[in-house]
Amino acid sequence: MTRAVAAIGSLAVGVALIAATSACDQGGSKSPNVHYGDCPISGHYGEFHLSPETAGALTVKTTLPAPGWWNGDTPDSIKSGYEYCMAANIAYRSGLDRVKVENAPFPEIVSGRTKDFDLALAQITITPERSKVAAFSPPYLSSTLGVLIRDDEKIGEADIRDVRIGVAEGTTGEEFVEKRLRPTKPVTAFPNDPEMVTALEEGRIDAVVHDTTILLAYPQKREGKVRLVGQYRTDQGYGALYPKASPDKGELDRIIRQLIDDGTLTKLSAVYLGAAFGQDPAKIPYFTVDDGS
Numbered sequence: 001m002t003r004a005v006a007a008i009g010s011l012a013v014g015v016a017l018i019a020a021t022s023a024c025d026q027g028g029s030k031s032p033n034v035h036y037g038d039c040p041i042s043g044h045y046g047e048f049h050l051s052p053e054t055a056g057a058l059t060v061k062t063t064l065p066a067p068g069w070w071n072g073d074t075p076d077s078i079k080s081g082y083e084y085c086m087a088a089n090i091a092y093r094s095g096l097d098r099v100k101v102e103n104a105p106f107p108e109i110v111s112g113r114t115k116d117f118d119l120a121l122a123q124i125t126i127t128p129e130r131s132k133v134a135a136f137s138p139p140y141l142s143s144t145l146g147v148l149i150r151d152d153e154k155i156g157e158a159d160i161r162d163v164r165i166g167v168a169e170g171t172t173g174e175e176f177v178e179k180r181l182r183p184t185k186p187v188t189a190f191p192n193d194p195e196m197v198t199a200l201e202e203g204r205i206d207a208v209v210h211d212t213t214i215l216l217a218y219p220q221k222r223e224g225k226v227r228l229v230g231q232y233r234t235d236q237g238y239g240a241l242y243p244k245a246s247p248d249k250g251e252l253d254r255i256i257r258q259l260i261d262d263g264t265l266t267k268l269s270a271v272y273l274g275a276a277f278g279q280d281p282a283k284i285p286y287f288t289v290d291d292g293s
Helices: 082-093 106-110 172-181 193-201 217-221 249-261 264-277
Strands: 057-062 098-103 141-150 165-168 188-190 207-211 226-238
Touching (some): 165 193, 188 193, 193 226
């Protein structure tokens, strides 16, 4: 569930130094008075040209809830967040006046079963398997897999294989646990993140292995009931997912590279992800796994 790649360890750096910028046109020409929730917008309005699924709108698939990434529990309530504001900047630079958010189960998005959208932004790790059924943008954020446990438990690198692990269905975390960790107890797959973390809090599972960038929000949100004790390096990144034969892949790739190169995504990560994380991900210990290789 990542994606030049911005290092995850830099997300918390400069949170206090970088503030959201107001809507502007870097080229100095007059831009239309359009708004996308509370998102800071920059760049040239209409510099790029897409053939959108819906006239005048950028249709984006995601999986809710995703605090920090999409702030709101329903498509109509989203006004901010890293990926929402990333989509807003893509829409602006494409001359589209709104972002149409559509909620979909994560396994459906990454398996290519969803239709009628321009791109999906849902903390999607780029993998060879997923690239067989969908197309991806350049990576816009690096990803690791975090280990979340109850605050009163002591589970670490040496004994995680011997506890009940929860994973998010259809994610790289699920694949990692099954193929690399190979735990001695059954693994439970959950359809969404809140159900998985609730199961951890209630003692139905002992640990969660999932994207660090997603799990970082929970110790703060759940008021100290859970904590992150480690993370695994994956050497992978998050990418925007496109329909397999998308005619807009080239143009969308150019926009995303521009958002990376001009610092827009760095600012969004500091404003939205830094606030959601509440801690420096670079200070979370790295676990290793002896997989016999």
